[in-house]
Amino acid sequence: MKRFIAVGMSCFFVAACSPTHGLRPIGDMSGVYKLGAGDQIRVLTYNDPQLSNTFVVSDSGTIDFPLLGTVRAVGQTPQGFAAALTNQLSNKGLLHKPSVSVEVAQYRPIFVLGEVSRPGQYNYLPGMTMETAVALAGGYTYRAIKDTASVVRTEGVVEERAVKGKIDPQTLLAPGDVVTIYERFF
Known part of the structure; x- marks a missing residue:
């Protein structure tokens, strides 16, 4: 008007x-959600509770994951990040057939x-x-x-x-x- x-x-x-x-x-925001700095994510590693925890994505876009060290999370979907963790745990021989899921516990x-x-x-x-x-x-x-x-x-x-x-x-x-x-x- x-x-x-x-x-x-x-x-x-x-x-x-x-x-x-x-x-x-x-x-409007539509499509898939991508992780960003400040997001709090819950990583669940099945049959290995010591690798399951809640992490905050740092300003540099990473989390410090046990056994793997610093892992880049920013820009990935939660499902994509779960697949990346699964691949790294498997490729480095740290877990046999790992099953990892990632969910956003608290958005930025x-x-x-x-x-x-x-x-x-x-x-x-x-x-x-x-x-x-x-x-x-x-x-x-x-x-x-x-x-x-x-x-x-x-x-x-x-x-x-x-x-x-x-x-x-x-x-x-x-x-x-x-x-x-x-x-x-x-």
Whole structure:
């Protein structure tokens, strides 16, 4: 919806003044989930409880796994990472026919900034939208723009570089997203 403001004999196009003007929409996250720094994962090695544990993916994208040492986890699906651990345990002769599964115990957090009652860090939950993130942050302030916001996203982007785009209240978020709710000026 385009809005115009008439001032005297002049008319100004207000949409160009929007804080998200010029940002491309960032779509919903769909597809497979890939592990990232800050994710807490549970690794279950069947018939070997000493190799089963919960690990946090480090900032460098690795975990320290018993018998194997440092193993790269970032960018892999949980199933793909389980297969990689299985292959390494088998190829190094550490276990005979190992069976490993990996699940995300806790996703990396999201951050909500700007015109919300309690800006800060919040736990990500699958299916979370901008609207539910704002609800966790205590709701909008009276000055908030409620129909659009910006997000900085690192999940699912090319070359692991962050991208900034605009979202609406029903847009699905991804772990690690930084959502900014802007202030309206009138």
